[in-house]
Amino acid sequence: MRKEKTTTIYLGPQHPGITGNMMVKLEVQGDTIVKAETHIGYLHRGFEKLMERRNWLQSFTIVCRICVPEPDPNEENYARGVEEIEGREVPEKARWIRMLVLELARIQSYLLWYGGQSGSAGLYTIGQWSVGDRNYVLDLFEELTGGRVYHMYIWPGGVRRDLPKGFKSRVAKVMDYLEKRLDDYDRVMFDNAVFQKRTQGVGYIPPEKAIEWGVVGPPLRGAGIKSDVRIDEPYEFYDQVEFEVPDMYNTSDVWARALVRRFEIRQSINIIRQILDKMPDNGPVWNKIPNPHKWKLPRGDAYVKTESARGEFGYYVVSDGSEHPRRIHVRGPAYVHGITLLEKILVGQNIADVALIMNSLGTCPPEMER
Amino acid sequence: MADLIYENTVVNVVKEHFKDDIIDAKVRRQRRVELRTNTNNIESVLLFLKEKMGFLHLSHISCVDWIEENRFELVYILWHPQEKVNVLIKVDVDRLNPVAPNIDYIWPQANTYERELREMFGIQFEGLVGRHELILEDWDDLPPMRRDFDTLQYVMQNYTFRSGREDAQDVRETIAKRTGEEIPEFAKKYSR
Numbered sequence: 001m002r003k004e005k006t007t008t009i010y011l012g013p014q015h016p017g018i019t020g021n022m023m024v025k026l027e028v029q030g031d032t033i034v035k036a037e038t039h040i041g042y043l044h045r046g047f048e049k050l051m052e053r054r055n056w057l058q059s060f061t062i063v064c065r066i067c068v069p070e071p072d073p074n075e076e077n078y079a080r081g082v083e084e085i086e087g088r089e090v091p092e093k094a095r096w097i098r099m100l101v102l103e104l105a106r107i108q109s110y111l112l113w114y115g116g117q118s119g120s121a122g123l124y125t126i127g128q129w130s131v132g133d134r135n136y137v138l139d140l141f142e143e144l145t146g147g148r149v150y151h152m153y154i155w156p157g158g159v160r161r162d163l164p165k166g167f168k169s170r171v172a173k174v175m176d177y178l179e180k181r182l183d184d185y186d187r188v189m190f191d192n193a194v195f196q197k198r199t200q201g202v203g204y205i206p207p208e209k210a211i212e213w214g215v216v217g218p219p220l221r222g223a224g225i226k227s228d229v230r231i232d233e234p235y236e237f238y239d240q241v242e243f244e245v246p247d248m249y250n251t252s253d254v255w256a257r258a259l260v261r262r263f264e265i266r267q268s269i270n271i272i273r274q275i276l277d278k279m280p281d282n283g284p285v286w287n288k289i290p291n292p293h294k295w296k297l298p299r300g301d302a303y304v305k306t307e308s309a310r311g312e313f314g315y316y317v318v319s320d321g322s323e324h325p326r327r328i329h330v331r332g333p334a335y336v337h338g339i340t341l342l343e344k345i346l347v348g349q350n351i352a353d354v355a356l357i358m359n360s361l362g363t364c365p366p367e368m369e370r
Numbered sequence: 371m372a373d374l375i376y377e378n379t380v381v382n383v384v385k386e387h388f389k390d391d392i393i394d395a396k397v398r399r400q401r402r403v404e405l406r407t408n409t410n411n412i413e414s415v416l417l418f419l420k421e422k423m424g425f426l427h428l429s430h431i432s433c434v435d436w437i438e439e440n441r442f443e444l445v446y447i448l449w450h451p452q453e454k455v456n457v458l459i460k461v462d463v464d465r466l467n468p469v470a471p472n473i474d475y476i477w478p479q480a481n482t483y484e485r486e487l488r489e490m491f492g493i494q495f496e497g498l499v500g501r502h503e504l505i506l507e508d509w510d511d512l513p514p515m516r517r518d519f520d521t522l523q524y525v526m527q528n529y530t531f532r533s534g535r536e537d538a539q540d541v542r543e544t545i546a547k548r549t550g551e552e553i554p555e556f557a558k559k560y561s562r
Binding site: 037052213301326344 | 401402426427428429430432433434435436445447451454456458477478479481482483502503504505506507514515517521
């Protein structure tokens with residue numbers, strides 16, 4: 001084979017690396033990638049434009065649909081952005097419930113990731129287990145909010161309804177069960193030589209460049225940099241619970257990112273237990289908003305962010321003083337991870353590892369295209 | 371009220387260094403600083419904040435269309451990983467001749483944001499390498515995120531409704547027509 005000769009391969013728009021549709025155009029020599037180019041545009045739904053024509057409450061039903069695997073950070077961001085512009089207070093209990101929902105969402109998102117990450121390394125059993133176990137968390141969501149995937153639960157002023165009777169004990173039961181199951185996942189996934197060999201040294205991000213390149217979330221912590229919005233800029237009551245942010249996994253490859261997530265899912269279980277302890281039993285859960293058709297926000301803007309399972313999830317909310325948002329800009333972590341970062345780190349990798357790397361970065365096309 | 375030591379430092383240092391080139395600088399709240407400058411100085415302000423002040427992380431670049439004031443407002447949001455402060459830098463761009471400098475040599479990920487803004491708002495970034503379209507393909511209409519782009523009109527001009535699926539039809543009347551039933555008297559006042 002002549003050295004300079006390259007072949008073009010189109011990976012996607014449908015493929016196992018990610019949840020959603022996105023295409024990566026690869027130039028390969030043999031099976032080594034020499035150039036990668038991300039093409040998006042298969043999933044654009046124009047949410048940001050749509051929200052400019054809706055009132056503030058109608059927009060609330062749209063935001064959760066921006067990201068399929070983890071819709072709750074969207075709801076929480078939107079609600080907090082609106083509250084910041086308006087100066088609306090949120091009842092104490094509602095803020096604890098929001099944290100509970102966010103952490104449950106993180107757990108179910110990581111369980112889905114377990115399936116994707118192990119599946120892209122050829123270990124299909126784990127995916128069956130973790131997606132099965134994820135259903136227990138979705139059951140809790142169904143009981144609490146009425147929806148399994150899209151919840152439309154966290155809204156401006158608080159949350160939509162109080163916890164059902166006995167809900168706390170059912171959450172605690174699921175957490176106990178999941179904690180036991182995580183050890184099983186360790187045995188079949190992290191102790192597995194196939195998984196270790198496929199992930200160690202693959203998809204390297206230079207740690208000294210990571211912040212500059214816009215890396216956030218588990219990939220940044222996998223580079224040994226302690227960064228977490230929950231610690232850096234505590235929202236809700238994250239300053240009142242104790243948890244650790246990992247910085248000991250610093251090899252900055254797919255393996256390190258997997259270990260970070262493995263560590264964090266246990267931390268989330270720990271946080272949920274603290275939330276259940278500290279949450280007040282009684283009290284209002286919603287600071288009532290005015291008639292939505294006449295609900296005007298003062299002119300202003302706010303940038304709010306949460307730590308989603310994939311990293312910093314930001315909302316830039318702008319109000320022009322009318323009943324409609326002037327602009328809502330969604331900053332998803334995948335917007336950077338899936339395009340500029342992926343194009344950089346795929347160079348020199350093997351074709352077979354593309355899905356593995358994409359999954360470890362948490363590439364999620366719905367939040368790139370909004 | 372938390373003390374805003376670093377937030378005030380940013381405002382003072384930037385004001386002192388850039389003097390009149392900074393139109394406005396203020397602390398919005400804890401961890402939020404807002405600066406306003408113009409397109410001529412935005413590159414030097416961003417470079418100063420990144421290299422001298424340590425705002426290493428570019429969170430995003432956003433754009434707001436203030437059509438009644440005939441301007442686009444570009445918003446650059448930076449984050450300081452050590453001091454934990456976000457700074458919002460706002461720049462006005464003329465709506466009739468929307469040109470702004472390209473900053474993808476400062477942060478590589480700015481490239482994607484600029485490509486999107488070029489497509490969705492029609493803002494030209496000087497020196498942005500013309501790669502393929504990001505989201506829209508073969509788009510020759512008005513950039514769709516502008517306020518004067520009429521979504522409904524675009525749909526009416528470019529698409530047709532399937533017969534029987536016309537928009538905004540009265541459900542009760544349609545069913546009555548199909549089945550040949552009479553609309554009950556009490557329901558007639560709700561029908562259109």
